[in-house]
Amino acid sequence: MKKPIILLTILFLLLPKHNHAQDKGAVVAGAVGALAAIGAGVAAIEQMKERAELTATEWLLANNPEMNSFSLKTMDFDGKKLKDMSSTSVITFKIQEFVPADNPELDGKKQVLLGFTSHGWINEYGIDFNKIKWFLIDKPEWTRMMVAYVRVASGEWVNTHVEETLTQGKIVNKGVKVKSKMAIPFYKLSGDMYVVTDYSDDMKFIYNERSLGIFLKATKDLVQIKRGSLIELHEFFFEEV
Incomplete structure (x- = not known):
């Protein structure tokens, strides 16, 4: 509720002042209309998040019957604008x-459950969850993924201590830090440069300008995971108890 009020206040502050009541009425109507449009967009995204979480839970129940009690929380819904969310992304x-x-x-x-979407997963008919490819990742698999990513992002291919550094430290924007000291710095690349490694039968990892790109071989989709999401996922697995 706070967000719409703040947005409405900002609209009133930014819109020019008029001397006539009719002009003021038009300004108010315009502000209310803009706020309604924003509210509709927020509501649509929240509804999509709820449906995605339900679908993720159903997938987990169907494919992992041994799990009898668990918590499932949406961490990241990609943060794209609603109009851009029909393209590939990761939930x-x-x-x-x-x-x-x-x-x-x-x-x-x-x-961690990663849901990779394909082009057209959102269309005029709603959400097509058949266009989501799911990967369930535990701590050992996540560690292997991050070792491969850190090596391709830093060139530390011969460093046998990458895994140890990762488990003791944390991923930040410029590399891996251990106790506030940069232990493994990442390459400084421009936005049109890519370094690639073949991770598995399903994926290739691409390092590009502070982000992890995952190329899905089956669908030929390239999806970028935001650095903030990487950091949060790594902390989820390795946070101190």
């Missing part, structure tokens, strides 16, 4: 198991 969900009890603690196994 990330944090998953953690727990023991059922009154006011249970989330202290069980951690996993």
